Amino acid sequence: MSDNVIEVRGLLKLYGATRAVDAIDLDIRRGEIFGLLGPNGAGKTTTILMLLGLTETSGGTVNVLGFDPVRQPLQVKRRVGYLPDAVGFYDHLTARENLRYTARLLAIPRRDAEKRISDAMESVQLADVLDKRVATFSRGMRQRLGIAEIVMKQAEVAILDEPTSGLDPHATFELLEMIRGLKKAGVAVLISSHLLDRVQSVCDRVALFNRGKIALMGSVVELANQVLGAGHPILVEASGIDIAGALRGVEGVQTVVPEGPQGSGSGAWRVIADRDVRAAVAQRIVSSGGSLTRLADLQPSLEEVYTRYFQEQRDAA
Amino acid sequence: MPRKPTQREGSPFTGLGPVFMKEFADHLSSARMMVLMLFVIVFGAFPVASSLQQLRTVTEQDSYLFLRIFTSAPESLPISFVFALNFIIPIMAIGLGFDAVNSEFNRRTLSRVLSQPIYRDALLLGKFLGGLATLAVALAALWLIVFGAGLLLLGLPPRGVEVARGACFLLAAIAYGGVWLAASLLFSVIFRSTATSALCALGLWLFFFLLWPMIASAITIGFAPSQIHSAEEYLAVEQLGLVLARFSPGTLFSEAVVGLLNPETRTFASMLPAQMRGVIPGAPLPLDQSLILIWPQITGLIAGMIVVFAAAYVIFQREEVRA
Numbered sequence: 001m002s003d004n005v006i007e008v009r010g011l012l013k014l015y016g017a018t019r020a021v022d023a024i025d026l027d028i029r030r031g032e033i034f035g036l037l038g039p040n041g042a043g044k045t046t047t048i049l050m051l052l053g054l055t056e057t058s059g060g061t062v063n064v065l066g067f068d069p070v071r072q073p074l075q076v077k078r079r080v081g082y083l084p085d086a087v088g089f090y091d092h093l094t095a096r097e098n099l100r101y102t103a104r105l106l107a108i109p110r111r112d113a114e115k116r117i118s119d120a121m122e123s124v125q126l127a128d129v130l131d132k133r134v135a136t137f138s139r140g141m142r143q144r145l146g147i148a149e150i151v152m153k154q155a156e157v158a159i160l161d162e163p164t165s166g167l168d169p170h171a172t173f174e175l176l177e178m179i180r181g182l183k184k185a186g187v188a189v190l191i192s193s194h195l196l197d198r199v200q201s202v203c204d205r206v207a208l209f210n211r212g213k214i215a216l217m218g219s220v221v222e223l224a225n226q227v228l229g230a231g232h233p234i235l236v237e238a239s240g241i242d243i244a245g246a247l248r249g250v251e252g253v254q255t256v257v258p259e260g261p262q263g264s265g266s267g268a269w270r271v272i273a274d275r276d277v278r279a280a281v282a283q284r285i286v287s288s289g290g291s292l293t294r295l296a297d298l299q300p301s302l303e304e305v306y307t308r309y310f311q312e313q314r315d316a317a
Numbered sequence: 318m319p320r321k322p323t324q325r326e327g328s329p330f331t332g333l334g335p336v337f338m339k340e341f342a343d344h345l346s347s348a349r350m351m352v353l354m355l356f357v358i359v360f361g362a363f364p365v366a367s368s369l370q371q372l373r374t375v376t377e378q379d380s381y382l383f384l385r386i387f388t389s390a391p392e393s394l395p396i397s398f399v400f401a402l403n404f405i406i407p408i409m410a411i412g413l414g415f416d417a418v419n420s421e422f423n424r425r426t427l428s429r430v431l432s433q434p435i436y437r438d439a440l441l442l443g444k445f446l447g448g449l450a451t452l453a454v455a456l457a458a459l460w461l462i463v464f465g466a467g468l469l470l471l472g473l474p475p476r477g478v479e480v481a482r483g484a485c486f487l488l489a490a491i492a493y494g495g496v497w498l499a500a501s502l503l504f505s506v507i508f509r510s511t512a513t514s515a516l517c518a519l520g521l522w523l524f525f526f527l528l529w530p531m532i533a534s535a536i537t538i539g540f541a542p543s544q545i546h547s548a549e550e551y552l553a554v555e556q557l558g559l560v561l562a563r564f565s566p567g568t569l570f571s572e573a574v575v576g577l578l579n580p581e582t583r584t585f586a587s588m589l590p591a592q593m594r595g596v597i598p599g600a601p602l603p604l605d606q607s608l609i610l611i612w613p614q615i616t617g618l619i620a621g622m623i624v625v626f627a628a629a630y631v632i633f634q635r636e637e638v639r640a
Binding site for chain 2: 054055072088090104105106149
């Protein structure tokens with residue numbers, strides 16, 4: 001068998017005449033973090049529910065760890081952990097009781113279950129509230145409890161639907177650390193989100209959803225090259241010199257444009273080159289008598305890719 | 318490409334045990350259960366206490382004296398215990414079931430639970446059986462309290478056949494509760510709002526409890542000939558009235574209870590003189606004959622429970638899990 005944990009071919013979901021998910025192909029490899037991105041209503045959650053066999057497919061095939069979620073949902077659900085959007089737990093029960101219920105549904109032997117529950121709670125730093133009622137938990141704690149459930153389940157694949165929405169920056173950071181922890185444990189992670197910069201920092205590959213179709217797929221850098229064009233952008237800020245004039249002659253430099261809104265006079269310039277030209281640029285500025293105040297490598301931002309892509313879509317329409 | 322058969326694998330009852338145990342434990346420890354028990358005791362204790370008071374003054378020979386605790390309606394309070402049960406049980410059952418499924422939606426636990434290796438079948442059936450077991454425990458407790466009070470206050474042990482009839486009555490009461498539990502479960506599947514679901518279940522109960530008897534008799538009168546010339550015509554009209562009234566589970570339950578607890582009952586309709594030949598008025602039937610008499614009522618209750626549950630099941634299977 002190949003190294004893919006999830007293989008989707010021509011997956012289709014129709015609600016009446018609308019194509020919520022329109023013949024998508026998707027492969028998720030063992031041990032990677034894969035991001036499903038796109039605006040609300042683009043078909044991300046529907047795709048996830050079909051992967052789990054919680055919604056019927058209208059066509060196409062899905063293979064999760066060698067099982068078909070339509071015909072063998074129990075086998076799939078035994079091996080895949082799912083954290084729904086705004087996950088809920090039974091408020092009147094404690095964290096331990098909630099996980100114990102899940103453990104019973106999974107038919108984990110009682111003696112193992114207690115150990116696995118406390119280990120899982122340890123791994124998400126909730127061990128101290130194990131016997132507190134979930135009603136007292138904050139949103140971030142609930143999300144972490146959801147991760148603990150996946151850890152306890154010893155899932156091979158974790159599917160997280162909007163795991164960071166509604167969390168404060170600190171809680172988001174902690175949650176992303178836990179997601180990296182899952183990856184280290186060898187779990188393939190599928191994250192759906194619209195919070196791009198957060199997702200960018202953890203994802204190995206992403207797929208951009210648009211109206212039920214996958215518009216773009218690949219690593220963040222690949223997507224940037226595809227949408228923003230190839231090239232190596234850097235940011236230069238210097239005083240006492242005409243930057244655009246000075247840099248035009250540097251080998252490899254393609255364009256030099258002012259950064260930020262026109263006429264804002266920030267003094268910063270965006271330089272696109274076909275390779276890393278930072279050393280040459282620094283040298284040229286200093287030798288031309290300018291004082292270099294800033295020189296930064298610009299990572300392609302997913303946000304930029306996303307905005308640019310949808311802008312192009314709108315312009316084309 | 319030929320589509321593969323979509324026969325799903327694995328037992329639909331995988332995980333039924335844990336769901337049942339959780340629902341049962343939740344019900345027993347919930348504040349709602351306390352309120353319902355209080356309600357039952359208040360509404361059940363008065364008829365029982367007053368009928369016991371009256372029965373202590375009875376001096377005539379009555380071989381089924383113990384069963385009279387359930388059925389006698391004292392003058393001071395013209396409600397028998399059985400009549401009280403006729404409306405307590407639906408309220409209990411509705412109270413246990415009206416938010417069974419939609420509260421899982423609203424707490425956003427449904428998709429998480431369904432992503433565990435269980436089918437929806439197990440979830441719904443586990444919830445139903447958990448509620449039914451809770452109802453059975455509550456009714457059995459009530460039944461034991463009434464029997465105990467009878468022992469203490471009448472100073473007379475029940476005969477074996479009275480206990481047997483009492484036990485059958487308990488089973489009929491649980492089946493009656495099952496119908497209403499299934500109905501409230503159905504509403505909890507249909508409506509996302511728990512308040513709407515509770516309102517609809519209570520509305521249905523009020524309809525059957527208050528309105529349906531009037532509607533049934535109005536329809537019967539409408540169909541009756543203007544002048545009744547023979548006993549056959551009269552019986553046909555009466556039959557129509559009975560058939561209509563029996564659409565209400567309350568009627569079925571009352572008839573089953575009357576047949577069980579009043580051993581003299583031979584029929585629920587009128588008897589022709591020809592059928593009365595050889596009958597000793599007021600003589601009790603043996604238990605097996607009483608059971609044969611009420612068998613259609615019991616099967617009707619169980620069938621109603623299954624049909625309503627099946628409807629809830631079908632709707633639940635088609636429902637989208639996303640909130």
